[in-house]
Amino acid sequence: MTHWEAVIGIETHVELQTRSKMFCGCAVDFGDDPNTAVCPVCLALPGALPVPNEAAIEGILSIGDALNCTLTEDSLFYRKNYFYPDLPKNYQISQYTFPLCVDGSLEIDDDEGSATIGITRVHMEEDTGKSTHVGESGRIHGAEHTLLDFNRAGVPLVEIVSEPDIRTPEQARAYGAELQRVVRALGVSDARLEEGSMRFDVNTSIRPAGADDLGTRTEIKNVNSLRSMQRAIAYEIDRQIAVVEAGGTVKQETRHWDESASVTKPGRAKEESEDYRYFQDPDLLPLHVDADWRRRVARRRPELPAARRARFRGLGADRRTAELLADAEDLAALFEAAVTAGADARTVGIWLTGEVVAYLRREELELASTGLDAAALAQLSAMTAQGELSATAAKEVLGAALAGEGAPREIAVSRDLLQVSDEGAIEAEVAAVLEQHPDARDKIRAGDMKPIGFLVGQVMRATGGKADPKVVQELIRRRAPE
């Protein structure tokens, strides 16, 4: 039986949240009433001309820089010609040869390990308007009429094209998630899949494992969450294998992910293959990005998610904790401040990504509106390390601190949670327990250490859980043989 391998490449569209559109001064604002953020340029009135928005170009360059791309010195704008009612010029200004950024890569991690995914290109284009088809089907065919809103027309779009380096649905998801983190870290877009400010088109094909040739690919559109993307690819791989193993051939086509049925379905077949008649846009000069500009972009590069995760792990956080922290700006900031204030990174990392996140979710609160700060975490961490608080008690104190009940020490005192680690105070209890359980004591004397746990439990019960179990154990070991 053939062992199949999937070959996956992903085209990602990201809407840039610049103040103004790609080629005119209209505001990028999706909340506005229809057709209010429009002008002669983005409505394609006769005589209007495009002028590139420098902030949008910067945004694209920063993405290319973060993805280790080469930034093209003289990149070119092209016209991609096709007729569609929500495309005002009936051509889209895009890039073809000489895009802004080429030849990059992105490191991804999933449970199977890490991989490097090649980035073919990062280029600029403009968004279309929005069609609302009114009538039975909700699609353009069979609609009674169509309403057009051009507020989105001309909003800067970035297309990030990966090499077909992805092999599994899990890797695809990890790639999508990492790209989303990078874009957010750069501050160029909120990259929300559900709102369409980040969209994936996934090319999938299969081939016998180890083969060099590529199989026929399908393109899946319409995936609006990372989870859907992973499921859609998994489904598509299985479907293609089933087709081929049944003696059929995979058809090159566009397919849509149907979330409710959990299947990919073929899109409407085009009567003929589209010829976009790309040619260089004569309204726009080649865009010159000189060495100065490239340096400026590199200088402004923020700490990227991968670097931040590595740093957090270096501080002592485990892999999963580092990932969770790096993804949440406010938690990451508090984590760093607490560690700087002397807290143990591993302990604080686990608290933040466990107790704290659960609390915020339960109470529907933002971190900033709780009473928790770096000093409190440092104090709590210190008290735990010194054995003043048990792990359970520490969590209780943390919950109270989140609720704004005060500093950890005050909380621990007022709730009577401080552990007794003073040997003198515990010694009497240990002696009493040993007295009450002579057979356990005899076993220990005979070299059988099993009853120690039982005896520790008895002492803990007797002290109401306030004795430091480590100290108790130590005393039992010492006193039992006497």
Add this chain to the structure above:
Amino acid sequence: MTDLADLTIAEAGAGLRAGEFTAVDLLEAVQRRAAVTEAHLHAFLTLDRDGARLAAEAADVAIADRDPRPLLGIPVALKDNMVTKGIETTAASQILAGWIPPYDGTAVRRLKRAGAVIVGKTNLDEFAMGSSTENSAYGTTRNPWNTDTVPGGSSGGSAAAVAVGSALGGFGSDTGGSIRQPAALTGTVGVRPTYGLVSRYGLIAFASSLDQIGTFARSVRDAATLLEAVAGWDPLDATSYHGDVPPLARSIDAGVAGLRVGVVTELTGEGIDPQILAATKAMVDRLSDAGAAVVEISIPAIEYALSAYYLIAPAECSANLARFDGVRYGLRVDGATTEEMMGKTRAEGFGPEVTRRILLGTYALSAGYYDAFYGQAQRVRTLLRNEFATAYAKVDVLVSPTSPTTAFEVGAKTEDPLTMYLSDICTIPTNLAGDAAISVPIGLDDGGLPIGFQIMVPALCEETMFRAAAEVERLAGFAARPPLATSEVVAP
């Protein structure tokens, strides 16, 4: 006494500032001229009587306040592919019938700022595609020198209006000769400036890499004055020239002594009317006598210019005109589906020449044909630019006839597009090179029709162009006026 409508802009400006007459008097004079000639010419698609009146009155207030702006109160005509806020703008196409723009193009805005009085919008070949103004969806414009003939095109309306005196100056666009050829055929001065010198924002695009707004006037100096008002960088046009505007008219009286003049071999032989060749030769001799150093220069790539042009211009127009789809403005012909509506609108809205060029351009850009057609044309364009650069290393200006013929009869070439395309054989090379050129009238042929003389210069060398043109104007002493401008029998 001279009718005010026959004054040059320089003369009219002097008269206005001297208080000899008012801007309103001047406007009424050109409006009277239009009233008696329009029935014969059809130079205008729209006359903005009220707007012009208000502008003239405002000019009179400013003139009384000693405002020195040279175009203040001067009546000008605009080709109807220049977008004018509140005034119907159609590019002579059915597809834009009734479109009232919500904005002014940059050149229009600058003219208003200069105090010019916009008298109306002039006829053209639909979307500036043609050489006779016969391709207008709203009827043919006639030549005031002989109304059986065409005024040239595509800016034939502005040319005819300036020639006859319905405006003192005019604006057009020149993609392959659409200013210079009609200027030659109507005995006016026509300037196609360097690509990028005048903003294209608000010029309805035909072929973006070739289109350029320019001027019509009855003197070389006037043509420069009009150009000064609209030239200069515009942040709304990414292809506009981002430096200071070079001085245009500074050396206009300097003469041609020492000027190196190249006569273009390829444009002074076969295919040019013998009378025009003779007139051109005579003018070259006079330039030589006036001190110019004349040489003959060959630019072999000119042989391929027309072919390259008829691939590049249609290719660009096929995308530029895609926006006319019935969705947002202009004509809409209903259909059962959106696609059908768009198709029907375009089929009905575009005339045959526009349709032909859209199809040509679509084909030239198609997968599998791109390289053989569009790609090859771009290589020819590069070759031509290089040959021009080599030529300009040896001479300051190149000269040739502007048009291979004088005005031809209405209908004479409409059945044969290729013959019509040949009308621009002398002008197209300048557009492909992105350079500047001017046409100056130098005489009349046997039939009493004007002959134009073309002077070409490298990009941004308008100063030299106007200097040479002014000398040609002096040497030619062309003072004839079209019969329609002076005839009494045409009064209604």
